[in-house]
Amino acid sequence: MALFRRRRSTTNDSAVAVDEFWSQWADLRDELAASVDAKTAVPDEVAQRLTERVRRLHENLTWDVCPAPRPAPQGLDELAASFDDEARTLLSGDEDASQTAEEPAYALILSAGADENARVVAEQWRRAAPNEPQWRFFGARPADHEQLTTSLTWHDHELDLAHATVALRVDQKAGTIEASVYHPDFMFLDEETQVGVAKKVALLALGEDDYIRWIGSVTPLTEKPLDPLPPTSMPAVVRQLADALGGGWVTLQGRIPLRGTTQILVRHPLHRRDFPAFTLYTQVTVNYANSDSDKMPAGDSSVALEEFSTRLRSLLNDNGALLAQQTGGGQRQFHFYIDPESGVLPELEMAVREWKEGRTRLETLLDPHWETIEPIIKPIRRRLGQ
Numbered sequence: 001m002a003l004f005r006r007r008r009s010t011t012n013d014s015a016v017a018v019d020e021f022w023s024q025w026a027d028l029r030d031e032l033a034a035s036v037d038a039k040t041a042v043p044d045e046v047a048q049r050l051t052e053r054v055r056r057l058h059e060n061l062t063w064d065v066c067p068a069p070r071p072a073p074q075g076l077d078e079l080a081a082s083f084d085d086e087a088r089t090l091l092s093g094d095e096d097a098s099q100t101a102e103e104p105a106y107a108l109i110l111s112a113g114a115d116e117n118a119r120v121v122a123e124q125w126r127r128a129a130p131n132e133p134q135w136r137f138f139g140a141r142p143a144d145h146e147q148l149t150t151s152l153t154w155h156d157h158e159l160d161l162a163h164a165t166v167a168l169r170v171d172q173k174a175g176t177i178e179a180s181v182y183h184p185d186f187m188f189l190d191e192e193t194q195v196g197v198a199k200k201v202a203l204l205a206l207g208e209d210d211y212i213r214w215i216g217s218v219t220p221l222t223e224k225p226l227d228p229l230p231p232t233s234m235p236a237v238v239r240q241l242a243d244a245l246g247g248g249w250v251t252l253q254g255r256i257p258l259r260g261t262t263q264i265l266v267r268h269p270l271h272r273r274d275f276p277a278f279t280l281y282t283q284v285t286v287n288y289a290n291s292d293s294d295k296m297p298a299g300d301s302s303v304a305l306e307e308f309s310t311r312l313r314s315l316l317n318d319n320g321a322l323l324a325q326q327t328g329g330g331q332r333q334f335h336f337y338i339d340p341e342s343g344v345l346p347e348l349e350m351a352v353r354e355w356k357e358g359r360t361r362l363e364t365l366l367d368p369h370w371e372t373i374e375p376i377i378k379p380i381r382r383r384l385g386q
Helices: 012-023 026-038 044-057 075-080 085-092 116-127 184-188 191-206 208-214 231-244 299-319 345-353 374-383
Strands: 002-004 062-067 106-111 135-138 151-154 157-160 165-171 176-182 215-221 248-256 260-268 280-287 320-328 331-338 360-366
Touching: 012 044, 012 116, 026 044, 026 062, 026 106, 044 062, 044 116, 106 116, 116 135, 151 191, 165 191, 165 231, 176 191, 176 231, 191 208, 191 215, 191 231, 208 215, 208 231, 248 374, 260 374, 280 299, 280 345, 299 320, 299 331, 299 345, 320 374, 331 345, 345 360
Parallel strands: 002 360, 106 135, 176 215
Antiparallel strands: 062 106, 151 157, 165 176, 248 260, 260 320, 280 331, 280 360, 320 331
């Protein structure tokens, strides 16, 4: 098996900054928590220290300290939220549901905005966070539907977000959503404030990552839309769009002279924000022994390949993801991206060596912008008209 050793990580500086941040976390924690409890701004000296440490991670990262947001309810949880404690216990099947562990009280949130490099560092920071029962750490602003029922102060204007509604238009070709946000107070506000509040509503509804993935534009409205929706409906619209675009995996198949059938399987829709920490491209190539007339895997080889794929993905767990695979001509290529700081690569190498049907090859390349996978994804996008 040919093995191309990965080069020294270009993210070493950020890794050092991450280690330094968490080694010094204890001298900030209590003062940050106290400001949340008192509902006051973080003291200037503490805020300055935190800002300096965050900027050492990446100059485009910002931070926020607040009460820990509760996850937005979905599916069965959303239904259960409307019932009393006894009903929720029955739905969950947990007789001790009323005695669950105390929820975290505080949150420290880093925000990269649209900067993908900063988002990578923020995710590395989050994954390295210590186990703090009273704290939740976010590498991007999460959705916070509770805030959509409260007042927001923006440029000295106070608005009750409970009166906000949205109108949504899905652009399937672009794979984005155009959101229009209405609030009755917009007619009294300047355009800059309207735009800022409208974007804040969409951000609270979706969270930062889904906002970057799916929102093409946000426009404030001074007249109520004909078919207004609550902002909390936006995640459901996003899920519908994702399903319409493929909802998991898309297959492209064709024939190549003298080589037979070639099949490409790609995770779709695929956004860089799906796996921010996965910057090491890892290609695994294996030859298979049994094939049909089109040189596609058959019989025992077909079963062995599926079992092999399942094993590799299970081994990576949340330290890597399979983004695409190509099969044809007696060979299958797996295209993974993994977290280079996770230490999982040697285990992956060992598992690849155990493939018994033919030659194997494992190659790695540090690729934080996912440039290597782009030529494989492009035919799928072209086929889907994107």
